[in-house]
Amino acid sequence: MIVRLRAALAIVLSIVPLGMAVAQTDVERGQTLASGMCGGCHAIGQTGASPHANAPAFRQLDDHVDLDVFVDLLREGLQSTHADMPSFRFSRGDARAIVAYLRSIQGP
Numbered sequence: 001m002i003v004r005l006r007a008a009l010a011i012v013l014s015i016v017p018l019g020m021a022v023a024q025t026d027v028e029r030g031q032t033l034a035s036g037m038c039g040g041c042h043a044i045g046q047t048g049a050s051p052h053a054n055a056p057a058f059r060q061l062d063d064h065v066d067l068d069v070f071v072d073l074l075r076e077g078l079q080s081t082h083a084d085m086p087s088f089r090f091s092r093g094d095a096r097a098i099v100a101y102l103r104s105i106q107g108p
């Protein structure tokens, strides 16, 4: 039993750093996507104002949208009621990357 627990622990310990590396990559990819596709209007960093006055800063998106639901929105086609904002549709991987990035920058 103890041997099994040790083995399980060893497996968990070897997976965790790998998982973190993957998350890091997602965040970086999300940042690239956000700056390329959204940064023209939205402030995508942890500081700074949005280039488009009406576009909410991404670090405050948490106040507007539920990020858990946001992945699906990005997949199905993100549409804003605002004519200024084009609609987007992302692959599952890209949607996950963008949300991973958004989570990483949310303000208090």
Ligand code: HEC
Binding pocket: 034, 037, 038, 039, 040, 041, 042, 052, 054, 055, 056, 061, 064, 065, 078, 080, 081, 082, 083, 084, 085, 086, 088
């Ligand atoms: C051409 C300008 C423009 C681009 C590019 C743009 N947006 Fe927007 N976005 C806006 C404006 C303006 C608003 C605010 C008005 C509104 O909510 O309809 C907005 C609002 C939003 C909102 C808030 C909706 C809410 O209910 O508060 C989200 C989320 C959002 N954008 C995500 C994105 C993402 C993700 C991208 C890139 C994939 C993006 N936007 C690219 C202009 C833009």
